[in-house]
Amino acid sequence: MKKTFLKKLAFATSILSCTAFATSVSAQSITVQSGDTLWKLAQKHDVSTHELIETNNLSSPTLHIGQSLTIPNDMYTVQSGDSLWKVSQRFNTSIQAIKRENQLSSNVLHAGQALSIPEQASTASTYDVQYGDTLWIISQKFGVSIQNIMNWNNLSSTQLYPGQTLHLKNQQNYLATNMIETAKQYMGTPYVWGGDYPSQGFDCSGFLKYVFGKHDVEIPRTVATIYQEGTFVSKPERGDLVFFETYKPGASHAGIYLGDGKFVHASSSKGVTISSMSNVYWEPRYLGAKSYY
Template sequence: MKRKNFWVLIIAIAILCIIIPGVSGAYKSLSNKNGVQTADQANGEQIQEATSQQAAIPEESREVDEEEDQESPEIYTVQNGDNLWLIAQKYKTSVGAIKELNNLTGDDIKPGQKLLIPAPGTQLRTTENTEAMPSRGLDGSGRYIVQEGDSLWLIAENFKISVDLLKQLNNLTGDRVLPGQTLLVSGTVKPSNQQVAPAPQDKPKQATPAKPKPAPAPEPKPTPTPAPQPRSSVVETAQQYLGYRYVSGGNSPSSGFDCSGFVQYVYKQHGISLPRTASGQAGVGTKVTSLAPGDLVFFTRNVGGGGIGHVGIYIGNNTFIHARNEKYGVTTNSIGFFMV
């Protein structure tokens, strides 16, 4: 009996060893088919999700701000004798750009005033109204009157001509134009009629007796450069001498000019004789209440009795041209802020 029980126990153990692994494998297969996650699978998915989140972080950090920093404008303090045109020339910008940056509606500035100067490369709205240039600046004869902030390039661009043609039409040798100056903006330039003389044909050489060599002729003296010719108006004639040197007592392009000598010389080109001194010229003129281009403007001395001490020629836009001093020579200045 005991032996029989022993074999029953052995058989039962063998059956359990066969059944239990099969049931365990079926359970794992069933759990995978029914979407049940084991701990290892859950941990694997969490690791994969964390990795994908870490990989996405650099994508968000790649956004770059495309705005470029612009240089801050420079601050300039207005000095005695300054005007907007001189300041614009000094900082390589335009009068219109300075006026727009500082919200100026006129051309008047005063010593001690602070002005913002546009940084190089700064784009302002100074060209927004240039489309109106052909109509705003033409006079009755179809010539353009130069405005504040104009340049040869800007004028040529708006009238659809080249800068070279614009300079040829107006006999300009440089690139500077001044407010109030009149320019032809249409027409053609006639080609030069000069013809090259044909070279003489070679003639057969003939034997000639030797002659003594003549004494060498004296070398011709160099022809002096002709002075600029008078233009159609006093202002145009005066503007031809911008940059000429200042010499006390001078009254000609070759010797230089002082203030009254410059005025006397310019008016003489138009057949008008004036006294030699500023006070003498003030005595023969007629006082006016409204200035026009070509009128004379006189300044009294701040010291020494306050008499007439300086004279210049008004060219428009509250600006005059004059022989200022040894430093500046013949130049332009704003009337309101010039002091003798």
């Protein structure tokens, strides 16, 4: 879900003062009409009930005819050279969240296109249900599916109650686990230079792009350009990419870190395989690790 208007305004102001990014933050004032509810207004203006409550400092979900409400709006204008990955990194959110927020069916962006920027998914392990909450609203807030929330809490019904505590899992760890499971499905797939699909084989960057793409995380196609993106981490965690200098100076090989000093990658000699970071070949060639979601 998006941040409150004041937080978004402060964030956007700092961005504008430091960069040339064309962001715009605005708010619309409306008057409550007969039949209006928080849920109806949230759906009409493509915001959450939480945003409306927080932005307007409401102590109750009950609205009154003639009441004035502020509708927050947070938009970004796509610039030449932008990609979903770059925009997601700029605003500290995920590609999947941006696509969901803007109902995008592809990763292609066009200069001048207006995007609504969602807030980064929360990573809390528990959540207390608030007035106006639904499973859908909570799923969007935490970046998980309704079915997962129901499974994690043994819910037999979608009905929620204010004050009810829901157990949630960290979405980043959840994504890393799923991504690793996907990568392992292609163990033994042969190495093919330029390959980026299971039926034709993979080279190392083609393998990474394919696996990440299966989870709506967009990365560049070559190891060198992948290395230029992302966020450096001093110690890799599961799902991060680890980079190596092999046949030429700079990053020329990479894999997905599995934990316990191991990584899965498309090896030129073994195809998709799991190797140890402490291997006599890989250890001296290690360059570092980066996170991409």
